[in-house]
Amino acid sequence: MIKNIKEGVPFSKCLIRYPQYFPSLYVNIIRTGEATGNLKDSLSQLLNYLQRLDDLRLRVKQAMAYPIFMVLVGLGTIFVMLTFILPRIAGMFDDFQAQLPLPTRMLLGVSDFFKAYWILVIVFLAAVIFLLSRHKPGKESILSRLKYRLPIIKGLIYKQSVSNFSTSLSILLKSGVTLLAALNDAASVIGNPVYIKQLAEVRKDISEGVSFSRSLLKFKIFPSFFVQMVKVGEEGGRLDIILADIASLYEKEIESDLKVISSLIEPAIILVLGLIIGGMLIAMLLPIFNINLLVGG
Known part of the structure; x- marks a missing residue:
């Protein structure tokens, strides 16, 4: 790319050759900046x-x-x-x-x-x-x-x-x-x-x-x-x-939504995991609670 620019190829045309890195959105902004002489503003x-x-x-x-x-x-x-x-x-x-x-x-x-x-x-x-x-x-x-x-x-x-x-x-x-x-x-x-x-x-x-x-x-x-x-x-x-x-x-709405989602999803995850792990612990301890019955049987 540097070689092409040194040879006089416009910056925007150099970018077109690498669409996987520079989408058309970027190229058009830079091309317009070149055409109007405001490339610095366009890049900014x-x-x-x-x-x-x-x-x-x-x-x-x-x-x-x-x-x-x-x-x-x-x-x-x-x-x-x-x-x-x-x-x-x-x-x-x-x-x-x-x-x-x-x-x-x-x-x-x-x-x-x-x-x-x-x-x-x-x-x-x-x-x-x-x-x-x-x-x-x-x-x-x-x-x-x-x-x-x-x-x-x-x-x-x-x-x-x-x-x-x-x-x-x-x-x-x-x-x-x-x-x-x-x-x-x-x-x-x-x-x-x-x-x-x-x-x-x-x-x-x-x-x-x-x-x-x-x-x-x-x-x-x-x-x-x-x-x-x-x-x-x-x-x-x-x-x-x-x-x-x-x-x-919309950015402010997204930020607000993220806070709400985060405040709701964390307790929900804790509750679900707590029920699963708690249920497993109870199932593991049931025989111990019933130890007398098991020994007597």
């Missing part, structure tokens, strides 16, 4: 955009890190109990002739299975995760499609998509890219193939003279609040500014 806008995206991703990861850690620790505890601890405790009851309580027998059955086949269980789970996360060219993985259907997650992903779209479109318009070209690039950051397809129809409408807000209202991709704001931006000639404001509002 692109940097701010990438920083906002990274900040948003970081907040999502931070909110989900602790719940995921709790789940992994809980599952690890259950696995160790079933595979290593329970078999040792079970040996305490080998000399008793009386039948063990049903919960204890069921738990020991599960423990025997894990003890005998724990490697196969891990391999099976790894294979399932691999198959669910595998994706073919041009087609999303099963896990990716599933996230759009999960009640809590899909709302969060939708808001993040709207925020990313608004930010991208705002920066492109501010850089001087036409609305038609900007829509094509901004649509790529949404991720949801359904919305991408509908935005292609919006572009078609705009090319035929339909206003942006009217077309959005027709396809109902975004909420009415978004459409009304876009209409205000169109009428006032401040669409790029309005879109930036929309992105900021």
